[in-house]
Each structure stands twice: as C-alpha cells, then as structure tokens.
Amino acid sequence: MRLLLTIFGIMALAGAAFAGNELSNDIVVTDTVPCDLTNVCLDWDFSVGDHDFTPYNCEPGGAAVWAYGNETVVPGSPGNVWGTVINGNYVNNSGDGLSSPLFTVTTDCYLMEINHYVHIETNYDGGNVSVNGQVVPPMTGYPAVISTSTSFYAYCVDMEEGFTGNGYSGASETWVPRCFDLSPFMGQTIHVDFDFGSDSSVTYPGWYLAYVKVGGMSSTPVESSTWGAIKDSFR
Numbered sequence: 001m002r003l004l005l006t007i008f009g010i011m012a013l014a015g016a017a018f019a020g021n022e023l024s025n026d027i028v029v030t031d032t033v034p035c036d037l038t039n040v041c042l043d044w045d046f047s048v049g050d051h052d053f054t055p056y057n058c059e060p061g062g063a064a065v066w067a068y069g070n071e072t073v074v075p076g077s078p079g080n081v082w083g084t085v086i087n088g089n090y091v092n093n094s095g096d097g098l099s100s101p102l103f104t105v106t107t108d109c110y111l112m113e114i115n116h117y118v119h120i121e122t123n124y125d126g127g128n129v130s131v132n133g134q135v136v137p138p139m140t141g142y143p144a145v146i147s148t149s150t151s152f153y154a155y156c157v158d159m160e161e162g163f164t165g166n167g168y169s170g171a172s173e174t175w176v177p178r179c180f181d182l183s184p185f186m187g188q189t190i191h192v193d194f195d196f197g198s199d200s201s202v203t204y205p206g207w208y209l210a211y212v213k214v215g216g217m218s219s220t221p222v223e224s225s226t227w228g229a230i231k232d233s234f235r
Contacts, residue, residue: 034178043211044211046212047081055098058155062155063155067082071087077208081210096195096196106187109215110216113179115209123148127197132190138180146158
C-alpha cells in the first residue's frame with residue numbers, strides 16, 4: 001500500500017508540473033530537438049533556393065507577409081530564408097500561409113524537420129504547421145494557444161496551438177530545429193502549410209525558415225531502395 005501511495009504521489013506531482021507548464025506556456029530550450037534523420041528524402045535548404053514553396057492567402061482579409069530573400073537583420077540568419085517579411089517586422093492583421101511542394105508520406109519519409117527562428121508577439125500573434133487543414137504539432141508540442149482573447153483576432157491561427165513569443169522559456173530568440181511526425185498521413189500525397197497570423201497591434205520580426213527536411217529512420221536511402229527494385233527486375 002505504501003508503495004502504491006508513493007507511485008500515486010509521484011504521478012500527482014508530475015501532473016501538477018505539466019499543468020504548471022501548460023498554464024505558463026513554457027517550452028524549455030532543451031525540448032527543441034531535431035528528428036535525427038538517418039534517411040533524408042527531401043532536403044529543402046533555403047540558403048540555395050526557394051524550392052518552389054508558395055505563399056497563399058490562408059484567410060480572407062489577412063495581409064500577405066511570407067517572402068523569400070536574403071535576411072540580414074535576424075541574428076544568425078544563414079542568408080536566404082523564407083520569412084514573414086524579409087529584413088523587417090510583419091504587419092498588423094497579417095494572415096498568410098506558405099505551402100510546400102507536394103510529396104508522398106511513406107515509411108521512409110514520414111518525419112519533417114525544420115530549422116526556424118521565432119520572434120512574435122507573445123500569445124496574440126503566431127504560426128503553426130498544418131496538413132489538409134489539420135494542425136500538426138511538433139513532437140515536443142506547441143508553446144501556446146494563439147490569441148485566446150475575444151478582443152483581438154489573429155488571422156488564420158486564432159484559437160489554434162502554435163509558435164508564439166520570443167524564443168522559448170524567456171530565452172533569447174535563436175534558430176532551433178523542430179521535428180514533426182507526419183505518419184498520420186501515411187500513403188497520402190500532401191503539401192505542408194506554414195500559416196501565420198497577427199492581430200491589429202504590436203509586431204516583431206516574425207517567423208523564419210532556414211530549411212525543411214523530410215525523411216525517416218530507415219538506414220537505406222529511398223534512391224537506393226528504388227535502384228534495388230530496378231536491378232531485381234532484371235534478374
């Protein structure tokens with residue numbers, strides 16, 4: 001009985017700690033982890049090109065902000081990036097999405113890693129990742145629900161989970177990797193959307209993407225697997 005009480009006590013403390021983090025919208029810096037991909041199917045490195053990512057209006061009335069170019073203001077920028085206004089702050093009432101090219105989610109290509117920079121008005125403005133209109137959280141979770149106030153409205157992402165604030169847990173803003181599990185869309189041909197929205201006041205540099213990679217934990221690259229199948233057909 002004493003052992004059971006001890007276990008329940010530990011679980012209660014863990015639950016309280018989680019609730020505290022949820023209330024304070026804290027995501028610690030150590031939670032910003034990469035996918036550790038062993039197999040990369042798609043490597044969209046924006047320092048060398050825009051890779052046919054396409055801005056689109058994610059909600060009528062929202063202002064366009066996504067642009068591609070050489071970012072020189074954001075600290076640590078790798079050069080060319082996709083961002084919510086290059087070399088400047090995003091505008092009020094922005095509501096804009098950035099869509100990836102189509103790709104198929106497979107057992108070799110089901111994890112998406114991004115390297116991004118976040119400096120957004122805390123809680124009122126923000127951005128998130130979605131597929132087919134369904135918000136997809138990073139594997140360590142989003143730091144907050146965006147714009148829960150009834151007095152302010154964030155286009156495209158209002159009342160949705162997403163990235164918001166200046167860095168994480170009060171830390172200085174920085175470029176960090178995040179990993180997303182796309183396995184719920186296994187077998188589907190999809191594009192990934194990066195939606196961003198802001199309310200009618202207060203703006204900051206915004207949301208910037210250095211790269212997007214899609215891959216998996218397989219030890220065999222997709223190209224090698226395909227070539228193996230071709231070779232087998234000649235036997």
